[in-house]
Amino acid sequence: MTDKVAVVTGSARGIGRGCALELARRGYDIVIVDMLAPEMHRTAGEITALGRQVMTEEADVADHARAKAIAAAVQARFGRIDVLVNNAGRGNPTGIFDITEEGFDRTIAINLKSCFNYIQAFAPMMLDGGGGRIVSMSSLNAHTGGVTSAVSKFSYAAAKAGIIGMTKALAKELGPTIAINCVCPGIIETEVGNSLTKSRGPELAKKIVLNRLGTPADVAQLVAFLACTEPFFITGQAFTIDGFQWEI
Template structure:
């Protein structure tokens, strides 16, 4: 492994992505953030630099395949390689099957699932330059439940997040033994996307979670950082549910 440890986080400007960036910085990684939210990304970059880490930022639509290749080329030119890729960027979709226009379904799949293809294909060559790496993709509890009645997102989102689990298992076989590929499945987490739900029903939701509270970005980030550790454990092709053990909410 090269002296500099490099981690790429899509959707790294805020929420779970920001939490992952902080957790990886604490473990000695320099960060590459990809997001459309330029002001929030600048804030996160400043926070990481205050922690003593270097940070590159790229404003980009993660559904854009060509842009992912451009970003990988820029990272290679600047830092030479990549050790970790966190596919975190996502988009909610509360529409039912009969309400959802085709273009909205396509966009949900593109942001949540195709983006993983885009960035894995772009950054695997940079991992192989240093003998391998780790990929962690953000699925969801909805991949298992299909989205409960009160979920922020329904069938389109659940479809994309379930696709991530299949992609994770397939790529763990395809990219091993040098690259470990895993996923995490958060439940209800306090983020900008989920805040409407957690603010209005936080106490009610907590009663139906075994640990008695809704999750925080740090709860997810700690698991992502573990999977992205410098000395990877004997784990690949797996997903870890991070939901405090919740039932129908």
């Protein structure tokens, strides 16, 4: 696996960083796509320390043309892509009567349109190379609509639900050469979620069967399974990883 390449969007920190590091440990060279330059370069250093090559691309994932340009740069440097992890996303806690049209559009663009951008940009390279895996990050809120999370309002839930529909449809369109699945995390302790988890962590943990909040490493293990496992007979699926939440 020493010559395989994974592109991970939103991988400067949080779940994306966890996924990038786990794939690097499993022998993948990593392309980091993010807007957070300092954190991106920190993660790049961690990947280099694992003995893997790393490429950093500062980008707004909602930018369709930028996704195409990054795909061309990856083709020029590595000549291939084996795994695409669409992890970049952003919450929006604004309710239906307060959200602006621009706010709604931005939520959809970052969370859902970004998956379209990067799949359309990288799938041709995967097909030319004989196949690949795509894993997109949905959310438990896609199923529940969310209640307690700061990112659980309707626009975020709608975008994440769209990822499930896109995954199922594209599994049929891109198969059998490309397998595509998505992951639906529950409450995960990340830098973004710290304000929620620090103040309400023990309370929220009591509502989870495994009695703790999730970590980026938990999600990364599932993503790596979907990205690396051989033989493989899974596509078009949405996997919930939430420690089994009773009522959240």
